[in-house]
Amino acid sequence: xxxxxxxxxxxxxxxxxxxxxxxxxxxxxxxxxxxxxxxxxxxxxxxxxxxxxxxxxxxxxxxxxxxxxxxxxxxxxxxxxxxxxxxxxxxxxxxxxxxxxxxxxxxxxxxxxxxxxxxxxxxxxxxxxxxxxxxxxxxxxxxxxxxxxxxxxxxxxxxxxxxxxxxxxxxxxxxxxxxxxxxxxxxxxxxxxxxxxxxxxxxxxxxxxxxxxxxxxxxxxxxxxxxxxxxxxxxxxxxxxxxxxxxxxxxxxxxxxxxxxxxxxxxxxxxxxxxxxxxxxxxxxxxxxxxxxxxxxxxxxxxxxxxxxxxxxxxxxxxxxxxxxxxxxxxxxxxxxxxxxxxxxxxxxxxxxxxxxxxxxxxxxxxxxxxxxxxxxxxxxxxxxxxxxxxxxxxxxxxxxxxxxxxxxxxxxxxxxxxxxxxxxxxxxxxxxxxxxxxxxxxxxxxxxxxxxxxxxxxxxxxxxxxxxxxxxxxxxxxxxxxxxxxxxxxxxxxxxxxxxx
Numbered sequence: 001x002x003x004x005x006x007x008x009x010x011x012x013x014x015x016x017x018x019x020x021x022x023x024x025x026x027x028x029x030x031x032x033x034x035x036x037x038x039x040x041x042x043x044x045x046x047x048x049x050x051x052x053x054x055x056x057x058x059x060x061x062x063x064x065x066x067x068x069x070x071x072x073x074x075x076x077x078x079x080x081x082x083x084x085x086x087x088x089x090x091x092x093x094x095x096x097x098x099x100x101x102x103x104x105x106x107x108x109x110x111x112x113x114x115x116x117x118x119x120x121x122x123x124x125x126x127x128x129x130x131x132x133x134x135x136x137x138x139x140x141x142x143x144x145x146x147x148x149x150x151x152x153x154x155x156x157x158x159x160x161x162x163x164x165x166x167x168x169x170x171x172x173x174x175x176x177x178x179x180x181x182x183x184x185x186x187x188x189x190x191x192x193x194x195x196x197x198x199x200x201x202x203x204x205x206x207x208x209x210x211x212x213x214x215x216x217x218x219x220x221x222x223x224x225x226x227x228x229x230x231x232x233x234x235x236x237x238x239x240x241x242x243x244x245x246x247x248x249x250x251x252x253x254x255x256x257x258x259x260x261x262x263x264x265x266x267x268x269x270x271x272x273x274x275x276x277x278x279x280x281x282x283x284x285x286x287x288x289x290x291x292x293x294x295x296x297x298x299x300x301x302x303x304x305x306x307x308x309x310x311x312x313x314x315x316x317x318x319x320x321x322x323x324x325x326x327x328x329x330x331x332x333x334x335x336x337x338x339x340x341x342x343x344x345x346x347x348x349x350x351x352x353x354x355x356x357x358x359x360x361x362x363x364x365x366x367x368x369x370x371x372x373x374x375x376x377x378x379x380x381x382x383x384x385x386x387x388x389x390x391x392x393x394x395x396x397x398x399x400x401x402x403x404x405x406x407x408x409x410x411x412x413x414x415x416x417x418x419x420x421x422x423x424x425x426x427x428x429x430x431x432x433x434x435x436x437x438x439x440x441x442x443x444x445x446x447x448x449x450x451x452x453x454x455x456x457x458x459x460x461x462x463x464x465x466x467x468x469x470x471x472x473x474x475x476x477x478x479x480x481x482x483x484x485x486x487x488x489x490x491x492x493x494x495x496x497x498x499x500x501x502x
Contacts, residue, residue, distance in 0.1 A: 014055040027059035030167040031087040035077020040152035043163040058118035059088030063250035072251040089137035092124035093176045102452040103177035106136040109188025112281035126416035133177035137164035146281035148225035151242035154284040165206040183209040183452040191215035199297035209307040217375025218282040221499040272501040273339040299382040307455040311393035315404035317367040328363040340370040342493040353485035374490040392462040393470040399433035413441040
């Protein structure tokens with residue numbers, strides 16, 4: 001019987017477990033529970049403990065709509081089930097001790113509303129088996145993590161991520177990792193947080209490389225963020241302040257958020273295009289925490305010392321438009337092109353660029369481009385302008401004809417957690433998809449690990465003239481950027497912070 005491994009961290013000893021060739025430590029506290037007086041504050045480092053703490057189970061999720069823990073109903077944060085101890089992280093390692101392996105730190109997405117590293121689709125074992133130490137963390141989401149609240153610092157969820165990265169710097173060497181060779185990688189909201197981390201002073205020096213997957217291009221001015229938070233708080237009859245919100249349990253706040261999400265399109269003439277997205281939260285730009293939007297700062301050289309890998313899936317927004325009953329109405333079509341397209345001629349431009357596209361397909365395309373594809377491409381352009389090394393990719397492979405290469409498919413392939421059996425069982429699965437999925441995922445893992453190890457994923461860097469892009473089909477190819485029609489439509493647009501429209 002294997003001896004359960006123990007590692008001494010800066011705060012105390014943790015006990016993990018061997019799982020095949022990998023040693024896993026789950027639920028390690030990196031910050032004090034964000035409850036009571038700490039609920040809307042910047043994270044506080046974990047206090048030292050005596051003895052050995054078990055690290056074999058994932059920590060409880062942070063407050064969110066799906067959380068069933070007692071902390072969701074508690075104002076003080078004092079619970080009987082320990083669900084307040086949610087700022088934890090996990091480590092998968094193929095070799096403990098002085099191995100100095102590359103480190104990959106995963107920042108999960110979830111529309112800034114959900115975050116739970118116990119999600120089995122984010123299991124780090126397959127990546128760790130490829131020769132890296134993998135870490136992931138829970139961070140605050142929703143109102144607790146991203147709402148603008150009087151008396152609280154902005155972007156508390158990203159401050160949690162910075163605290164976890166600080167823990168990695170202080171402790172990962174004992175788990176076999178090299179703190180001088182850390183790569184952050186994340187998808188969706190996680191990818192956008194990584195773009196923010198590139199330009200945040202508090203994150204300087206915490207990582208050497210970064211991979212941003214399918215980043216949404218939404219960053220808010222303080223004015224917009226304040227208007228949204230005020231609306232959520234008004235659902236509860238309070239002000240968006242620490243004093244008022246701290247008197248309410250998390251469940252009341254998540255319920256109020258859900259109510260506002262349901263009517264967000266009604267605010268489009270005031271809140272602008274963000275009202276057409278699935279979430280009322282995004283990083284807030286301004287002040288010392290996040291002084292500027294990533295595109296301008298990266299173009300000015302803020303990330304010059306960081307190797308960047310940036311990309312997206314081909315059919316990002318089809319995750320949403322493929323759902324039953326999602327065919328857009330004429331009113332929704334008009335709103336999308338009025339508020340999302342780069343200029344007043346947007347619908348005409350998309351009709352000309354995609355003459356065979358149905359109205360539903362054009363609706364999908366403008367959302368895909370505005371929210372995911374073009375922010376990613378423009379960040380790659382900004383990185384090149386800023387003098388830093390950058391590589392670009394697109395996932396074009398898919399396993400079914402309904403969703404295509406939709407949002408979230410990339411990380412399922414990367415972690416290898418979507419099985420051939422699940423693919424084969426899908427009603428619209430492509431004939432050979434079950435045989436291809438492991439192959440495509442292995443290609444992505446190899447490239448990501450090569451990048452984390454050497455700073456080079458295996459193809460030529462991106463530049464705005466050649467636009468060299470790695471495109472993942474059943475067999476990956478390297479070619480000029482494949483979404484040229486959309487690139488042309490958006491070529492004169494400049495992504496920046498989103499503000500109130502009136």
